[in-house]
Amino acid sequence: MAGIPDQFIDDLLARVDIxxxxxxxxxxxxxxxxxxxxxxxxxxxxxxxxxxxTKQFYHCFGCGAHGTAIRFLMEYDRMSFPEAVETLARQVGMEMPREARSTPNPEATPLYDLLDRAAQAYRTWLRRHGDKDRAVEYLRRRGLSGDVAARYGIGFAPPGWDNLLRELGNEKELVRAGLAIRKEETGSVYDRFRDRIMFPIRDRRGRTVGFGGRVLDQGEPKYLNSPETPVFHKGRELYGLHECLQAQRYPDHMLVVEGYMDVVALAQQGLPNAVATLGTATTTDQVERLFRTTRNVVFCFDGDEAGRQAAWRALENTLPAMRDDRQARFLFLPDGEDPDSLVRQLGADGFRAQVGDALSLSQFLLKELSRDADVQTVDGRARLLERAATTVRRVPPGVFRDLLVDEVARYARVDRVHMERAVGGDGTARPAEDARRPARSAQPQRRTSVRVAVALLLQYPELAARGGEPERFRDLQQPGAPLLGQLLELLQEQPHLTAGAVLERFRGHPHEEALAKLAAWDHLVPEDGVEAEFRGAMARLDALLDEQRLQYLNQQAENGRMTEDEQAEWLDLLRRRKGTTLDTD
Structure with a gap:
């Protein structure tokens, strides 16, 4: 879907009653x-x-969940952003802008039906084909019941080159769906999956989009996956996610494993909250999809070197998806074990205990970074700091990033300032004492003028007309001052926006989390004192601007570089300073 204009989102949220x-x-x-x-x-x-x-906004003071009507549909009904916007637009009778309308992919539509019919054929062959005994016996040896096999739609592709071709016909569409292969030399077509246990891969809506096939006997590859097609993209889908959500609407955590059989075996033991990547490294798209389902993701890998390398790639692709209310952990299995074998050995409770002992993202990060960096030496700490900085840069600004910077700095035995300098801060990092605030604290620790001004603007956007020139806050050296300037500018142009509409404007912005917390903050200002409180906050910030400018002019005077105009400005600031009590926040 093309980009949806801000004005359309504003109008939509003005009509929707959250x-x-x-x-x-x-x-x-x-x-x-x-x-x-x-x-x-x-x-x-x-x-x-x-x-x-009034704010058209929701907030949970327990877990920190927050947002607008759009975000609620995305989180509760698990819609994408465009789907949520389209759903709300239909409800209030608004027509989507032409450039933002979603259009069905004519190449994709017939493939869903074909793939569903293939899944049905594979299930039928598991029950009735002459070779079914081998397949059923294999599943029994792996401890699977008929109920679990049915829940995951497990089937069987019999030996032979054209079983599916003869069953479904339509060579061209079977090739497009990834179910058949056409030889370039001869043009002949044959079934892609033969003599394999078949695992249908379903999207969030339950439609079959691809398959994974596990060889029954010895053979390579052990697992064969559908190729990329108009409806199947390996980097976006996750095996077992649809089935997990059918069993648990909001799982406490999601376990990411490597094999389809691991997912099914865990479900057999009463642990249905496992998914598998599709033969590739975990992608950021997949992680984002998981975090729309739960706030806790646990990656499960073999404990050998290959497993640790795979875990590191998963960590790198998880970092861009990390936000303040999300948690990622890493579980490494004993040598020779996989989730299937371990859960059968330990049972469900024993396996849950293993998951509970998984390493946090920061623990795994520091453990890997220090493998060839001796923190007992200056050289080793410098090496760790350099490697850590490259990794931390992948994390979006926010409380999690601030805490990660703190953790690495402590581990490397350097001052936080050195770590921030190595990361190459973008100006959004909070002071150290602010960063230590719990990620889900609903109330800011300190009542600063910036926070008061932003909170009042979110609730009373008409105050922006009394806020003066927004540009002046660009250079004010106070946490949140640039955000205040941006908010003033936005609301001076569009004072009709609600707090919810403002938050949508800042979706994906580094300040999104800070704004959400201030939107839910009880600023304790009575309604009849709002304007006076706002004017007072702005006056204190203007006094801080004057003080900041005065310090610069004092330096110019000490260095003998003050111009005549600067001298006149300096004298004026000194006069204005008399009798003014500065806010020290």
Whole structure:
């Protein structure tokens, strides 16, 4: 889908009633100006999920979940951003802009039906084909019941070159679906999957998009996957995700394993929250898809060198997806074990205990970085710092990145400033004491002028007209000042925006999390004192700007480089400074 114009999103959110949307899915009760409910995104007994009709925004003070009507549909109904926008637009009778309309892929539509028919044929052959006994016996040896095999749609591709061709016909479409192969030399067509246990790969909507085939006896490759097709992209899909979500709408954590049989074997033991990558390294797209399902992802790998290399690639591709409310861990299996064998050996509870002992992302990161860097020596610490900086740069700005910088700095025995310099900060990093704030704290630790101003603007956007020139905050050396300038500029141009609409404008922006927390912050300002509080905050920030400029002019004077204009400005600032009490935040 092409980019959706900001103006369309603004108009959409102005028409959508977030209370009506969420109350159609959750039981909510009015509490003052807001509505409360049990949070749908984590387990709780006391409601901490709040919906504000004035801000058109929801926030959970327990787990930190927050957002607009669009984000709610994405998280609760697991829609993509374009799908959520289209759904809401239909509900309020808005027509999607021409450039943003999704158009069905004419090449893809017939393939879904063909792939579903192939999956049905494979399931039938597992029950009825003359060679079925070998396949059924294999599954029994692996400890699978008929119920689990049916849940995952497991089938069997019999020996022979044209079973599927004769069953379904249509050579051209079978080749396009990745189910058959055409020889370039002769043009003849034959079945891709032969004498294999078949695992259908389903997308989020339950449609079959591809297959993985496991050889029954000795042979290579052990696993054969569908090729890339108009409906199947290995870097986006995950085997078992659809089945997992059928069993658990919001799993506490997701386990990423390497093999299809591992996924099914864990489900057989009562652990249905496992998925497998499709013969390639874990991609950032796959990780993002997992984090839309759960906030805790555990990667499970062999404990040998190959497993650690695969885990490191998974870590590198996970870092860009890390946000403040997400957690990734790494579980390494004993030599000679895989999840299938280990869960049969330990049982479900024993395996859960192993998962509970998995390394955190930061622990695995530091362990790998220090493998050839001796932190007892200056050279070793410098080497670790250099390697860590390259890795940390992949993490989006936010609390998680700040804490990771702290952790690496402590481990390398260097000052945080040195670590930030090595990372090449982008100006968004928070001060060290702010970074140590718990990631899900609903209340900012300090009541600064910037925070008060931003929080008031989010609730009362009409205040922006009294905020003066936004550009002046670009160079103010205070945490959050550039964000305040951006917010002032936006709301001076469009004072009708709600807090929810503002957050959509900042989707994916480094300041998105900070804005969300301030949107939910109780600034404790009574309504009749809002304008005075806002003017006071802006006056204190202007005083800080004057003080900052005065320090610069003092340096110019000390160095003998002050111009006549600067001298006049300096004297004016000194006069204005008298009697002014500066806010030290």
């Amino acid at each position: 209370v009506e949307l969420i109350s159609s899915r959750l039981a909510m009760k009015k509490a003052g100006a807001n509505y409360h409910a049990l949070c749908p995104f984590h387990s709780e007994k006391t409601p901490s999920f709040t919906v504000s009709p």
